[in-house]
Amino acid sequence: MNRPAPRVSVVVCADESTPFDGLTAALDSVLRDGDVHDVLVVVDRAPRLRDHLRHRYDDLVVVDNTRTPGLAGSRDTGIESARGDVVAFLDADCVAHAGWARALAAPFDQVDVIAVVGRTEATWSGAAASALPDDLLWAVDCTPRSRPDGLVGLDDVAGATVAFRRWDLLQVGGLASGVDVRDAVPRGAEFVELCLRLAADEPEARVVSTSSARVSRTVRPGETSRRSVVGAAVDRGVAQIALRRAVGGDGDADTDRRVTAGRLALGAWRTLLRRRRGATVLAAGSIGLVAGRVLGLVRGTRIGLPVDQLEPLRSATVRH
Secondary structure, three states, X not given: OOOOXXXXXXXXXXXXXXXXXXXXXXXXHHHOOOOEEEEEEEEEOOHHHHHHHHXXXXXXXXXXXXXXXXXXXXXXXXXHHOOOOEEEEEOOOEEEOOOHHHHHHHHHHOOXXXXXXXXXXXXXXXXXXXXXXXXXXXXXXXXXXXXXXXXXXXXXXXXXXXXXXXXXXXXXXXXXOOOOOOOOOOOOOHXXXXXXXXXXXXXXXXXXXXXXXXXXXXXXXXXXXXXXXXXHHHHHHHHHHHHHHHHOOOOOHXXXXXXXXXXXXXXXXXXXXXXXXXXXHHHXXXXXXXXXXXXXXXXXXXXXXXXXXXXXXXXOOXXX
């Protein structure tokens, strides 16, 4: 007997800095998807934007962030307000392709899957048209073309397109927006920390990726600058050290083999020999990754929050 397909709730978060055209493009792409149960926009301290969205759309739910200001609080508000079996997060600057929601939900038929990551494809604009080497696409929140489907390491869990079972999120306290997480969650590692809590009582827990769940993200010119790439690499280096400490030893070695300073440096050398563009930014990314790892070691950075210290999430605070 076939199980019914899980109902998917889509959560998109926005604030006053969110470009309105990009936000509406993201929402329109999701609303065209017949596999979505409900769509929620969580607005963080931007009443004019909230009212504008409510006036423009009558087929989605617009709510205020009722938790801690910021993205984590908005996402937790979305979890509380959702009605589906699966909660899919979509960044406000991404456009979902046809079948995105269904593809994200499908792997949850396997009980050991705790999170599903989709594929974020880069759309280049303006001066960013020169693009980045494949090994650095993660620095602009996009998916390297070389990443295969299937099992992925925890530091590949990104927020642009990722889904979880809603019941699991309620059980572990969501994104931990009710506590001070500055010292427990390195920047950009909020979903990594969440996965660690989800996996705490599930030794066989897996995070998987699927290229069938595709979204497009427009990369702005400033994001491909060496300064921006180095900043992203430093953050990733810190998170890698914190994750290694959390899981012990080389517990996430598969991920480290994919994104390492050595690999980026080798890519820079090969690119230089082939007289292709990108050698300088690859070298900069390599240096940033090393700097982040050193910074993480010096600070003793760790990832991990005890569930019993988190503020519980409430179920379905809105009716729709």
